[in-house]
Amino acid sequence: MDPLIKVENLRVYFPVRKGIFGKRYFVKAVDGVDLDIYQGQILTLVGESGCGKTTLGKTIAGLIKPTGGKILYKGKDISKLDKRTFLEYRRSVQLVHQDPYSSLNPTKTVFQTLSTPLKRWGIARSRVELVKRVSELLSLVGLKPPEDFLFKYPHQLSGGQRQRVVIARAISVHPELIIADEPITMIDVSLRIGILDLMLDLQKKLKTTYLFITHDFGAARYFAAKGGGLIAVMYLGKIVEIGPAEGVIQDPLHPYTRVLLSAVPVPDPELSRKKKPIKLKSLDIPSPLNPPPGCKFHTRCPFAIKRCETDEPPLIGVKKDHQVACWLYVKR
């Protein structure tokens, strides 16, 4: 089966200038990413701030032009689509952002917000149809009874309810892929799983494909493990490890993943204090303006060998569906 989205050697560089007449530098936000996303799959992208996960998501959504490499949608390069087909692509890939407070227009009611895309794409036209369809969407995202929410303004809703409206807006135009960028970070702790469950439920009902972007390994594990999906770990613009959810969490391969997982506190005093965090050679992330040669993690990696300083490791399969970009796993 062909992937829905195939990302090939994708690079996204942002130019910056030091001083007014200074030399131009490039922030290499995404630097050579290969990724396949299959129909109906759940892919979770985890990484620390500045690793390029949001840029990767936005580029796949067609909001940022890549510097190099290709994004294939059902086999077709999205940079070569004509305007009409590209708009169609933009419809079939929807984004859900982190902040449900700023992603809804405060002057519009829920009904107005949700009926705009329906009218734009000719999914519903008459007012009767619109009310019916919007009500269905609201029940689908758990805002029941819909009559209570149709004519509310964003400020009358809680953070969790707003995020549900944003999700309803994303699914309203029947997208094939939803890119959810930190959708639960600003939601109250006790309601976070509720939003993830809603997204998983919609996947079952509507066969939606997800790219879920987060910095939180716990949330990544929950979403990917419950949805039978994959976790990909990103570091300085590259994917360093990808594999089945519990495989990556319980038995991480890449030193970076191992370091991160060893540092996350867990809600069990005995376990959390027994954990032995793996010590890094340096706490500072190298600047993406001038990333180190070879493996980008070698400056901090406690297991680095000579080869890591010069050669960039490729992603290689180590276990079933579990790949890692690290020389330690290459037999010579």
Add this chain to the structure above:
Amino acid sequence: MAENIIEVKDLRVFYSALRGNVRAVDDVSLEIRNREILGVVGESGSGKSTLALAILRLLPPNAMIVNGSIIYRGKDLVSMNEDELRGIRWREISLIPQAALNALNPTLRIRTHFLETAKAHGINDSKWVYERASKLLELLRLEPDRVLRSFPHELSGGMKQRVLIALAMLLNPKVLILDEPTTALDVLTQRFILDLLKDLHKKTEITMVFITHDIAVIADIADRVAVMYAGKVVEVGDVYTVFKSPKHPYTVALMKSIPSLVGDVREMRSIPGTLPDLINPPPGCRFAPRCPYATDICRTKEPPMIKEGDHVVSCWLYAKR
């Protein structure tokens, strides 16, 4: 058993709003023991930050302490005037407020921050300030000379957080209150700060109050934990006991609602419903509308605090009737 350094009793803090009073902290009693790390955990709107601000009497103008006392070593902070409070703030009790990373003045070098903090408390001996600051920064594993010379933008998030800890400890306070100190930090920086705080706690005589929404962080660092919900303390106890056998239905539900690295994902679930309106809170137990075990009495009468040794829970399920 260790003596109490701070005793909060029957504290009520309301914010005035257009629709009425927001009962942010409503009848809270809590003791902070000498030299412990007390973790205060709760969601946004639970009143945990308001409690911290009330202890230092740094509440915003629209807030008022309606009732209760905060006894610090025999003296009531609630009835103190500004002059007396100046002797308490930073000298006795320090606070690192939430999102304090942005509180450093971008136009001032770090050393100026130290000098001004000292000056505000009547210390003009800059040599003493530099010596003390250097010692603290070293304890926090920073290079004192370089950091003191730097401007805030030259430091990373983790470094700024450590500078703030050093600033808060400049006058050698007995109690340090930290409000969400690791929330804006990356995983590895968070781990580093947590370990540093544990180390600092071991090496000094300080009492710490650690406020967070993340129960995993509490499990990692605190000796005792107080769980807050909608302006109330619902459960207090030793961390090992509370995490092993949580009693209050809210604590139980909260622990299940965290997507964590351990445990079975199929057993994790969110808490149905939403936080109550704090202007018109429900009568009786505030968790009753979301509680699977709620009975009639929960919906009408406020639950008492039930003590079982060191473990205190405010829930009708444990009351002998």
